[in-house]
Amino acid sequence: MFVEQKKLAQPLDPQTREALLARVRFYRDLGMTEFYRRPVDPALLATLAAAAEAPAPPPPSLPHFESPQEDQPIPPRKPFPTPPAIGAAVPAANRAAALELIREEIGDCTRCALHTGRNKLVFGDGSPTARLMFVGEGPGADEDAQGIPFVGKAGQLLNNMITAMGLKREEVYIANVVKCRPPANRTPEPEEGATCSPFLFQQIDVIRPQVLVALGATAATYLLGTRQPLAGLRGRVHAVRGTQLIVTYHPAYLLRDPRQKKEAWADLQIAMKELGLKPPARS
Ligand code: URA
Numbered sequence: 001m002f003v004e005q006k007k008l009a010q011p012l013d014p015q016t017r018e019a020l021l022a023r024v025r026f027y028r029d030l031g032m033t034e035f036y037r038r039p040v041d042p043a044l045l046a047t048l049a050a051a052a053e054a055p056a057p058p059p060p061s062l063p064h065f066e067s068p069q070e071d072q073p074i075p076p077r078k079p080f081p082t083p084p085a086i087g088a089a090v091p092a093a094n095r096a097a098a099l100e101l102i103r104e105e106i107g108d109c110t111r112c113a114l115h116t117g118r119n120k121l122v123f124g125d126g127s128p129t130a131r132l133m134f135v136g137e138g139p140g141a142d143e144d145a146q147g148i149p150f151v152g153k154a155g156q157l158l159n160n161m162i163t164a165m166g167l168k169r170e171e172v173y174i175a176n177v178v179k180c181r182p183p184a185n186r187t188p189e190p191e192e193g194a195t196c197s198p199f200l201f202q203q204i205d206v207i208r209p210q211v212l213v214a215l216g217a218t219a220a221t222y223l224l225g226t227r228q229p230l231a232g233l234r235g236r237v238h239a240v241r242g243t244q245l246i247v248t249y250h251p252a253y254l255l256r257d258p259r260q261k262k263e264a265w266a267d268l269q270i271a272m273k274e275l276g277l278k279p280p281a282r283s
Contacts, residue, residue, distance in 0.1 A: 090206050095128035098206040102199055106179065112195040114138075114180035114188070120147030121180055124203055126173035131275055132165075133173040133209035133243075134158065135200065137218040137250065138188050144181035149174045154251040158215070161251070164265070165272055166280040175203050177222045187218055197222045204241055211271045212243050216250025234267055237274060246271045 090098045103123050109115055122139040125148050134150075142152030150158045162169050178188045178196040188196070200222070204212065214220040217230050223240050224233065224247075233247040248267035249260050272279070 089208060092129045095206050099124070099128050099203060102202045102206065106199055109179070112180075112192045114178060114182060114192050114196075117183050118180040119144045122147055122149050122176060123179055124173060124175035125149050126169065127171055128173070128207060130171060130173035130207055131210040132167065132171075132213065132271065133175070133204065133207055133211070134162075134213045134215055135219040135223060136174070136176045136215045138176050138178040138185075139181040140185050140252075141181065149176055150251070153255060157251040157255060161264070161268060164279060165268055166277050173203075173207050173209065175200055177218055193218070193222055201241065204243065209243055211274050212240060212245045213268070213271055214245060214247045216253060219250075220247040234263070235270070237270065244274050246274075 106121065106123065109121060122143045126133075136150060136154075136158075139149060140152050140154070142155070143149055149155070158174070159169055162172055177193050177200055179199065180196075182188050182192070212223065214223050214233075220230060220233050221227050223245055224238055226233070230247060230249070234249075238245040238247070246267055249264045254261050254264055269279075
């Protein structure tokens with residue numbers, strides 16, 4: 001992430017330079033002072049900075065927290081910063097490449113303890129130009145084996161939810177707060193979530209979905225920077241990073257308590273309304 005102007009073929013434009021400096025300051029605030037001295041390709045930087053008419057809205061501040069279960073009270077914790085948003089909209093044609101760049105930046109990650117139990121890193125799946133993006137907590141055993149989010153039992157339920165909305169899985173984008181499987185599917189530790197979630201924010205900034213759906217309390221807490229019980233967050237539209245966020249139950253929770261599916265469907269209908277979607281006619 002270290003950028004030396006004199007080594008670049010072309011000098012950075014002030015906007016790109018400021019975006020990079022903001023990112024470096026963010027890492028410094030986290031206590032990270034060692035950066036990869038990798039050559040920065042000005043063409044890629046230009047891609048990320050292209051078409052910047054309106055600056056992105058300021059990111060919410062993210063609390064440092066113990067991830068709550070869906071229905072437990074949450075004690076207050078100290079705030080934790082989110083990375084600065086990429087200031088420019090990435091043109092639709094460049095979004096796949098921009099996501100690849102983020103994946104490359106993650107690399108063969110050893111930034112947190114979760115890498116020790118990892119089989120495959122689970123980056124994300126779906127359309128880089130999706131209007132709807134789902135965010136889960138972290139990969140389970142099936143996802144860790146395949147490197148694709150939501151492919152196990154909870155994934156099958158999520159697929160059904162997507163179909164019920166009148167969409168195909170390939171039309172949406174799916175990612176998680178952490179990209180490596182927590183041992184025994186435990187909730188990610190705060191340090192793990194804080195280390196990995198900046199990459200999720202980058203994915204959101206590139207895709208810029210019209211609607212984000214937080215699946216469960218962990219996703220909601222990281223996305224909103226608000227540590228509230230899920231019940232208080234559901235049933236309305238939140239503004240996050242220039243997109244509309246809907247909070248609903250995690251499919252794994254719905255598998256444990258199917259009575260809540262009706263409530264989840266009500267949440268998805270809010271998302272559908274924002275997207276101008278009508279449920280498909282039943283055959
Ligand atoms: N649960 C999650 O939160 N994410 C997945 O990818 C799979 C299960």
